[in-house]
Each structure stands twice: as structure tokens, then as C-alpha cells.
Amino acid sequence: MDAGTGYTIEGASGTWEVVIGLEVHAQVISNAKLFSGAATAFGAAPNTQVSFIDAAFPGMLPVINRECVAQAVRTGLGLAAQINLVSRFDRKNYFYADLPAGYQISQYEHPIVGQGTIEIELDGGITKSIGITRLHLEQDAGKSLHDQHPSKSYIDLNRAGVALMEIVSEPDLRSPEEAGAYLRKLRTILRYLGTCDGNMEEGSMRADVNVSVRRPGEGFRTRCEVKNVNSVRFVMQAVEAEARRQIAVWEEGGTVEQETRLYDVARGVTRSMRSKEDAHDYRYFPDPDLLPLVLEQGWVDALAAGLPELPDAKKRRLMARHGLSAYDAGVLVAEQATADFYERLAAGRDAKLAANWMLGDFFAALNRTGRTISDPPVSAAQLGALLDLIADATINGRIAKEVFEAMVETGDDPAAIIDARGLRQVTDTGAIDAAVAAVLAANADKVADYRGGKEKLFGFFVGQVMKAMAGKGNPALVNDVLRRHLAGGG
Amino acid sequence: MLTDLTLAVARAGLARRDFSATELTQAHVDAVEALNPTLNALITVTADQALAQARAADAALASGDDRPLLGLPLAIKDLFCTKGVRTTAGSRILGPFVPPYESTVTANLLRDGAVFLGKANLDEFAMGSSNMTSAYGAVVNPWKRRQDADAVLVPGGSSGGSAAAVAGRIALGATGTDTGGSIRQPASFCGIAGIKPTYGRCSRWGIVAFASSLDQAGPFARTVEDCAILLRSMAGHDPKDSTSADRPVPDFAAACARGVRGLRIGVPREYRADGMPGEIEALWQQGLAWLRAEGAEIVDVSLPHTKYGLATYYIVAPAEASSNLARYDGVRFGLRADGGDLRELYEHTRAEGFGEEVRRRVLIGTYVLSAGYYDAYYLRAQKVRALILRDFTDAFAQVDALLTPTAPSAAFAQGENMDDPVAMYLNDVFTVPASMAGVPAMSVPAGLDGNGLPLGLQIIGRPFDEETVFAVAAAIERAAGFDALPAIRPGAVAAE
Numbered sequence: 001m002d003a004g005t006g007y008t009i010e011g012a013s014g015t016w017e018v019v020i021g022l023e024v025h026a027q028v029i030s031n032a033k034l035f036s037g038a039a040t041a042f043g044a045a046p047n048t049q050v051s052f053i054d055a056a057f058p059g060m061l062p063v064i065n066r067e068c069v070a071q072a073v074r075t076g077l078g079l080a081a082q083i084n085l086v087s088r089f090d091r092k093n094y095f096y097a098d099l100p101a102g103y104q105i106s107q108y109e110h111p112i113v114g115q116g117t118i119e120i121e122l123d124g125g126i127t128k129s130i131g132i133t134r135l136h137l138e139q140d141a142g143k144s145l146h147d148q149h150p151s152k153s154y155i156d157l158n159r160a161g162v163a164l165m166e167i168v169s170e171p172d173l174r175s176p177e178e179a180g181a182y183l184r185k186l187r188t189i190l191r192y193l194g195t196c197d198g199n200m201e202e203g204s205m206r207a208d209v210n211v212s213v214r215r216p217g218e219g220f221r222t223r224c225e226v227k228n229v230n231s232v233r234f235v236m237q238a239v240e241a242e243a244r245r246q247i248a249v250w251e252e253g254g255t256v257e258q259e260t261r262l263y264d265v266a267r268g269v270t271r272s273m274r275s276k277e278d279a280h281d282y283r284y285f286p287d288p289d290l291l292p293l294v295l296e297q298g299w300v301d302a303l304a305a306g307l308p309e310l311p312d313a314k315k316r317r318l319m320a321r322h323g324l325s326a327y328d329a330g331v332l333v334a335e336q337a338t339a340d341f342y343e344r345l346a347a348g349r350d351a352k353l354a355a356n357w358m359l360g361d362f363f364a365a366l367n368r369t370g371r372t373i374s375d376p377p378v379s380a381a382q383l384g385a386l387l388d389l390i391a392d393a394t395i396n397g398r399i400a401k402e403v404f405e406a407m408v409e410t411g412d413d414p415a416a417i418i419d420a421r422g423l424r425q426v427t428d429t430g431a432i433d434a435a436v437a438a439v440l441a442a443n444a445d446k447v448a449d450y451r452g453g454k455e456k457l458f459g460f461f462v463g464q465v466m467k468a469m470a471g472k473g474n475p476a477l478v479n480d481v482l483r484r485h486l487a488g489g490g
Numbered sequence: 491m492l493t494d495l496t497l498a499v500a501r502a503g504l505a506r507r508d509f510s511a512t513e514l515t516q517a518h519v520d521a522v523e524a525l526n527p528t529l530n531a532l533i534t535v536t537a538d539q540a541l542a543q544a545r546a547a548d549a550a551l552a553s554g555d556d557r558p559l560l561g562l563p564l565a566i567k568d569l570f571c572t573k574g575v576r577t578t579a580g581s582r583i584l585g586p587f588v589p590p591y592e593s594t595v596t597a598n599l600l601r602d603g604a605v606f607l608g609k610a611n612l613d614e615f616a617m618g619s620s621n622m623t624s625a626y627g628a629v630v631n632p633w634k635r636r637q638d639a640d641a642v643l644v645p646g647g648s649s650g651g652s653a654a655a656v657a658g659r660i661a662l663g664a665t666g667t668d669t670g671g672s673i674r675q676p677a678s679f680c681g682i683a684g685i686k687p688t689y690g691r692c693s694r695w696g697i698v699a700f701a702s703s704l705d706q707a708g709p710f711a712r713t714v715e716d717c718a719i720l721l722r723s724m725a726g727h728d729p730k731d732s733t734s735a736d737r738p739v740p741d742f743a744a745a746c747a748r749g750v751r752g753l754r755i756g757v758p759r760e761y762r763a764d765g766m767p768g769e770i771e772a773l774w775q776q777g778l779a780w781l782r783a784e785g786a787e788i789v790d791v792s793l794p795h796t797k798y799g800l801a802t803y804y805i806v807a808p809a810e811a812s813s814n815l816a817r818y819d820g821v822r823f824g825l826r827a828d829g830g831d832l833r834e835l836y837e838h839t840r841a842e843g844f845g846e847e848v849r850r851r852v853l854i855g856t857y858v859l860s861a862g863y864y865d866a867y868y869l870r871a872q873k874v875r876a877l878i879l880r881d882f883t884d885a886f887a888q889v890d891a892l893l894t895p896t897a898p899s900a901a902f903a904q905g906e907n908m909d910d911p912v913a914m915y916l917n918d919v920f921t922v923p924a925s926m927a928g929v930p931a932m933s934v935p936a937g938l939d940g941n942g943l944p945l946g947l948q949i950i951g952r953p954f955d956e957e958t959v960f961a962v963a964a965a966i967e968r969a970a971g972f973d974a975l976p977a978i979r980p981g982a983v984a985a986e
Contacts, residue, residue: 052591056817058584059571059593059696061731091813093859097832102816153832155821283859285868288703288810290732 004128007175008216009240011247016213018243019220020173022235024186026165026196027140027204028071034139034163035062035105042202046156054161056100061289064089068163069293070303071195072112072137075165077304078193079132081116085297087136089290093283098142098155106166108284111136112293118169118189119312120181121330130182131170140164165196171210171220176236183207183232184334188311192336200230207235209263211242213250221246222256226263226270238263242270314339322351328359337373344380349387357383361401365408377408386414396475398466399423427474432465432481435473439464440485450486458482492517493659493980497562497716498743500662504551504561511551511561515544515605518563521660521980522607525632528978531645531655532608533568533626534576543605550603559723560603565661567652568609569616570596570707571696575606579698580614580624580648583818583843585825593696594728595665595707602723607661611651614845615815616672616700619917621650622904623847631680631901632658632976636942639977641903643943646676646917649710653680656710659979663711663720667697669704670803671897671921674933677710678896678946681935681974683717683963684710686921688954689928690735691721693728699814701807702733704925714934714964718742721956737954745957746964751785753962756889760796761920763898769939770895777893777936777947780969781962789889793881798874799923804915805858805871806926811848812855818843850911879927886952891962894920896933896946920948930956934963935972944974 009016033040036053053060076083090108113135120128142160146153167186173179187198187205198205207230212223226242229235241263246256260279261270309317311333318329318339332355333339346354362376362383371377386407390400395418406417418424426432439461440447450457465478492514495503503509519537526532540563547561571577571589578584592600600606613623621629621644629650631643645654649666653676656664666673668686677684685708692707699705709720722743727736757778762771778788820826820839827838844852858867885892897917907914924931930953933946947966951959975982 055822057591057823058577058579058587058589058698058817059694061695063730063732093813093816095816095819095836097819097821100817100822102819103813281861283813283856283861283864285809285813285859285864288701288733289699 004126005122005175005177007177009213009243009247011251013251015216016243016247017216018174018239019171019212019214019223020179020239021171021210021223022169022173022179022182023208023210024167024183025206025208026075026167026190026198028068028137028163028165029195029197030065030067030071030163032065032067033161034065034068034137036161038161040162042204044158046154046158048158050157050160054100054157056102062105062287064290064293065163068137069112069295071163072135072165073295073300073303074193074307075167075190075195076113076116076135077300077307078189078195078310079113079116079118079135079167081132081135082114083295083300084110084112084114085295085300086110087112087293089287089293090284091287094280096141096144097153098144098157098160100142100157100160104139104141105287105290106138107136110292118182118185120178120185122177122181125326128178130172130178133168133170135165135167138164138166171212171223176239179209179239180232180236183235185311188334192308192310194308200232203230206230209235209238209242211239211246212256213243213246221250222258224256224259224261224270226261227273229263234263234265237268238270241268245270308336311339318342322346322355324352324355328355331359335373341373341376341380345384345387349384350391353387353390357387361404365404369408377411378404382407382413389414389418393425393427393474394418395423395425396471396473399425399471402471423472425474426469426472427477429477429481432469432473432477435465435468436478436481436485439468447486458486461486491980493521495662496713497662497711497719498713500562501558501719505556507551511544511547511605512541514561515540515563515607518607518660518662524980525658525660525978529630529632529654529658529660530627531611531629531651531658531660532565533578533580533611533651535608536575536606537608539575540605540607547603547605555603557601557603558719559599561605562603562662563605563607564599564720565607565610565652565655565664566596567612567649567665567667569612569667569698570665571698572596572606572609575609577609577698578626579616580612580626581843581845581848582625583825583840584823587824589696591696594693594730595697595724597696598723598726599665599720604723610649610655610664613648613650613672614848615698615811616648616667616669616705617811617847617851618647619671619675619914620644620902620904620907621647621676622908623647623845625845628904629654630978632978633681633901633943634977638941643901643903644679646679646897646901648672649676649684652710653677653682653684656680656682656712657976663709663716665707665720665724666710667700667705667707668921668925669700669706669807670925671918673708673710674921674931674946674948675897675917677933678935678944679901681944681972681976682710682712683714683932683934683967684708685717685721685932685956685959685963686925686930687721687725687956688735688930690733691725691930691954691956693726693731693734695728695730701810702814703810704803704807714932714960714967715743715746717932718746718960735954740957742956742960745960748957748961749784750781750962750965753781753786753891753958754789754889755781755786755962756789756791756885756892758791758793758796758885758892758894760793761894763919766895766898767939770898770945773937773945774893774895774947777966780966781893784965784969786962791885791889791892793878793885793923795874795877795881796923799878799926800915800919802871802874802878803918803922803926804854805867806875808851808855809858809868810855812852812859815844815848815852847911875926878923882923882927882929882950890952891958892950893962894948894950896920896948900939900941900943900945924948924950929953930959932959932963934966934970936966936970937972938974942974944972
């Protein structure tokens, strides 16, 4: 295994390592549910997206949704994973009010996707390969609302039957940072693939976090599962809180019991949900309503051919083609919309200049205005036009920043702003000559100092000339003319 | 009497306008009114709906419509969800449940013009071989013993109401479902024909599930040909049932006239059960002799895993049932018995709603799927099931169909076999293997026992070769000339 972050926790009795595996439930992007035709849109009025199948009415039967299968295969391909051409659906039996059939249809022994890997990037440019154990398809349950009535619980079945991909990692993660990086990377891949929107706050991506601790060099100790953590930050916090709890238990001479726990966000601790003894016996068995799911290799190949370029490949390409640093390329590919914006911007232009503008002024403007890359205050075409105006010396870099701010403010095209405000760069050497002469005349003492060897004053003269020209002087020409004058060429 | 007609003859009579669909249905509605209080064959009677359907059929007939079941009155096992008509599955737990949808099989029948007289009684959730487990009371078999005529006989189960309705001539035909013999055993007990087609031939969509990998719908009628006509309408691929077979539905009725010349008929030696009544053994031999006389070749075959069939069935079926019945929880439909919390709601609802036999099977099924027992029971049962299927596959490499008795006895009386569930389960010993293998099997009435009670013979065929099954059954029917009448029937009830 790669080095990773080298994260450890110092306990009272010495050093502890943390071992983490994540089970991520990712809601599949599809118009219809996994086994019914009901809609899946988020935020609909309760119980308005429920078919008789979802509500488990008598005699209703599940029929697999082909698009959900395709999404799972695409995801498996995106995780460089084994696609199992034969998989099977099982019933996971338990009683709960928001589980209408009394069982969840899932894949227990024969998942649709087998082993794969995710490359995560850590601080300091370290990359680490995290193993994916499996990905399987399953139904989501409904939602129990316990706070709507003093003595009753309400059930909303809109979510019941929605397709989830459960993506299980190997216990390869060793720190909260690695867990966070894994989740972010997984989310990026899912969004690139268009198979899950990754919106953790809407519940379309949730994580169960398996945590154990051990002394360096030891095998695995007992793990606990922290259920249903719904943000990257909380996952990182839950890992640390649970690891510290387990260390305290071990150090006090106790034994960590395998159990399911919940992360209490308000208090920053995990608490027990149910112990191993109370664990459900799910009585898994093959769902007799469904035949084994058999895929044709040709169909899988066609899906593979239709996959978009994924973030790792895109990053490598940006670095190779445009000479970007790993860091810059990494930031630009983190969201597909960002990468698309960048590629539109960089096309036919100075790619490094484009990257600098995006990562600098453009991102700052996004933050300041609260806008997103999909709804930016300045379009890629507009920003590109600005870069073109720098390239053809219509404006200089300094004026460009001013023009950009005006673009953010007004939404206008750069050429219009430049014309309206008279910001066109002065390349008339006569005008520059005059400005330089005036500045040197007004600063005869400094000219003398310069000529006496204080060459640092050159910048001062440039500043003064630009100021005199309201910033519009062509910097290269201003430099040339100044040098000539100071050298006495006049 | 119109109620004595076969479905095929009634259809011809309607086509010739010898009588109207309304007259035909009215005769059956009258018969229901007269006999159902005695037979308890129907849980819900839909006389008004039936007469409205009959009037519509008359209008259609007048305009030259010749759909295959136009104007023919049927009983529908109350396991099929029928839109707007209460569906009980023979259980209290569904309460006043009225499905907002029509099962595919009944929708197919309605598409072909059938008239529905009502919902037929059954063992609760189709779990039983006597119709004694219905929450809506036992069904009475229209047949009586010559000696001991006071004994009230069971119609068999689980489709007991369907079989009694057809035998007692209150319906021309009926739908049933067969999971381990629930069509064939009642057909045998009631002296009528019934076929469990190949698993996947009829859609299960909209049928209350008992054991999904075994449940299969099929028809009852008084003749083999009538069953063939009904099955053709009921069957067909349904994209809403993933286990439904996407293959064409042949003209089963045409197959009835094929004859058996040149067919090889297998006699599985393992079906010679110890303690089988001599009359049944004799009837079996008679059946073989009839087929031989019609030009079939009789071949001894072996189905070596037959002896494990019943034990295996009583693991697989309850396992699936325990899961299928979890949805009856009092939360969304049907009966709700309130409790202080969710667990109590479940406990009270299911304790109140499920009868003893259903509870027994849910418990057995839960047990065999439990951690630590799954491998020893469920997994092993599935392996044995594969061996049972292989037995049939091997046998059908040598023969075209198998002939066996349908049940190890004639109809027994209410109260008999009741104290020991295993004795009751033994009724299914000859029918369960075909269910486990998913192959088609039919019971045809072949004679009477010494007490005047009907006995059936079972014809088992290759997967999706119902046509050969119909051909063999029709040959036995012709040879047997079975024309005995049950004691309880329209016009004869006064004699009771």
C-alpha cells in the first residue's frame, strides 16, 4: 500500500493507527425507480411518487429498470472495476414501517460490479490507490417522519424503491483526510459519469463509515460502523471521534464491541445504535420474483465506449498538453463543469494564462458573488474574449483586471467596456515618449539617482508613466521608451 | 339445464343464439344463489356485475363479436386481484381490501369476454389441501360418499372453492392457482379437470403471492377441452412479471384431438407409494391400459428424487411465503390492529389477521432462512430441487409424458387429517414434484372409488408442452367416459 498521510493518534499508552472503510450509498440518476415506473425527483410532495409496486400491494411484482443497470455498469467502468455479467438480486428481510414489502431487494452474494480502484490525491502531491470491494444495486426505503404528530409517525414512500448503488471500499483508508479525499474523489467520478448527483445534503449520497484502530504493525481489530453520515466534513469528524472513543476503550483495558453507531453532529461524538446481539437476521435469499441479471459483453462494451473522459485522464491530459501543474490541473478537473469551462476558455489561447485567470480572478469572483461554475457571472466566451484582447495588445494585463471586474458587475462583453471607458492600450510611441519625458523631467533627482546606480528605481518610473497614462500604456513599449530615455538616448 | 353445459357447448349455443348470455349467466347466478349457501364456494358474489357483463356480451354477440370467452360465466379464485371487487386471499388480514388493479390473468379473461360470477373460496393464502384454513369458512365438496352420506367432504385445496363451483355447476369454469397441487388435487377430489401449466406460462402479476417460484395460475373446467380454451386466454407473456415466459401461446384446444398414437408414456416407479389404496393403483393401471389401447407405448421410468419432493417443498414454499407475507403489516392496507408502538402494531395485526396454518408456515419459513440454518435447509432444498428437475429432464429424454395418480386418496371428510399437519401435507405427495420442476401437469377425472367418489389421474409433460398434456388427458377422458354427477348440483339440491 502507498504511504498515505501517515496519520496516527497518540494515546496515553502510545501510538495508534486508524483503519477506515467506507460504504457509500449513491442514488442512481434515473427517471424511474429500480423496479417500478414511479418518478424519482427530489422534493415532491409526500407519497406522490409511489406506484403499487413501491407500496408493496398484493400481487405486485418488480421489473428491473434497464437504465439503472446501465448506470451501475457505467459506474463500475468508471471505477476500473470488474463488471459481473451475471449477478443476482436477493431479499433482505426486516420489518420497518417505511419498508413496505418487509424486505429490501438488494444484491448480497452476487453483485453487479466487483473489485476496482480509486486514486485519491492527498496534501503534498501524494496519491494513493484505494481498493473498491464491490458495487451493488439495491432499493432505497421510504422515510419515517416522527416529528409531525405527537403520537403518530408519518411515512413518505417517495424514496421507497429508488435505485441506490452501494459502493464498498476496502479498509485501505488511514486518516480522516484520506476518508474525505476518497469521498470527494468518488463524488467527482460519479458526477462525471452522470450516475449520481452526489448531493449529500439532499441525501442522494450517504456514507456508512467503518472504523477500527490498531497499534502500528498489528492486524485489524474489531470495527464499528457509523451509519448514515451525510457530509464529507461529518465523515472526517466521525472518523476521528470514533477512533478516539475506541482508543479510550482499549486503553482503559476494555474491548471494542462490534456494533452500529450514529454520529451526533451537535456533540461531536458517536453513540451506540444497536449492538451485535441486536443485529437483524436479514434472512437473505434469492428473490424468486426476479431472474438472474445477465448482461451481454457487447452491451457493456457499448456503455464503456460512451463514457466521458474521467477526471484522472483529464488531469493527465491537461498537464501533458497545456503544461499545467498537478495542483492546478487537479483543481480544474474536480468538477466537470469547471473542466469544461476551462477547456472552452483555453481552446486556441495561452492555456497557462487561461488557467491563471480561472484559478485567480474568476474563482475569486465566483466566491465573492456566490455564483457557481454552472451559473457564472462571466461566461467562458466572455473571459476568452478578454484574454484575446490582452493577446492582441488591445489592453494590458493591469487594465484587464479592471475590465474583468466591470464584466462581473455588468455582465457586458469586454470590448464594450473597453470602448465605453476608453481603456484601449496606448501603443502610440509619441504619446509614450511625451509621458516618459514629463515624468523624468518632474523627477530629475531620481533620474540622477538611477543613473548613479539605483536601478531599482526603474519600477518607480514605470509606475509613474502608467499613472500618467491612466494605466493604458503598453507595458513593453513603456519599458523600452523609459530605458532609452534613462540611458540618455532621449 | 344451461348449468350442465360444458364451456365449449355453451359457447356454441351462444353463437347460434340458442340462448342469450344473459340467460346463461342468470342460470348460473340462480345456481349460486341456490347452492352457495351450502357449498360456500364463493366468498364474494358479483351477480350484478356478472349480469351487466352478460348484457354487454349479448350486445357484442349481436354485432358478430366472436371473442373466445364472450358471455361465459366463470368463478375467480379469490387470490386474483380484481379491480373494484374485494379480494381476500381467504384471510382476515386483507380486511376489506379492494384492489385498484386487475390481475393480468383475469384481465386476459375479461379481454376475451368472460363473465365473472364472484370470488372463489380458498385456503388462506392458498396454504392448505382441504380448504379448511379459509377465514371465510370451509368449502363443501358437492360429492357425497355412498355409504356415510352425512359426512361433509372437503373439496381439496387450496383452490377448493373454484373446484366446488365448477363441480357443483354454479360456474362453467374457474381460475385456480397451483403451488404444490392446489389445482390438481381439488380437481381430483371434485371430479373435474384442472391444469397447472408450465411455470411462466401465466403471469403472476396481480395474484396474491404465496411461493413465488412455484405459484402458477391455471383453469378448472368439467372437460379437458374447456380447460384448454380457458388456458389459452389466461396465458401469455407479461412484461410486468419478470418470470413470465416470452413464447407464443398455442391452440391448446386443437391439441385435445391429437390422440396418443406413437406417444411414449412414462410410469414413474417411485409413485407407487406404500399404503396407496388398491383402487387408486387399479385406476392408474386402467389409465395406462386405455393409453396403450389408443396406440401409446408405456415405459417404466425412474424419478429417483421423488421421495425428497415433499420435504423440499415444505422448506422452499414456506421460506418464500414468510417473506411474501411480510407486507401484511397493518401499515398501508387491509387489517390494522392497533398497538402501543410499531412492534405491537405488527404483532397484533399479524396475530389477529393470520390463521394457524399461515402462522405455522411463516414460522417454518423464517426458521429455514435464519442464520445458521439457511445452508442446512433452504440451500440444501434448492440443491434437491435442482435434482428433482434433472429427474424430469432425464425422464423426458425417454418419454413424452408421465401418467400418475393425482392424489393418494379420494376426498376426505371435514375433520379428517386435521390433527396432524404432516398427514395433511401428504396429500400433495404426487403433485409437488411437478411443481418443484415447474413442468405442466393436469388432473383429469378417470373413475370413481368404491364409495362413489371421483378419482383423478395426473398427466405431467415437458416444460411448455401443455399440448401433449392436453392430448393425453383428452384421450383418458374419452376412454373413461366419466359421466358421474355430484350429489349437490342445480336441480338436485332438493334431494339433499
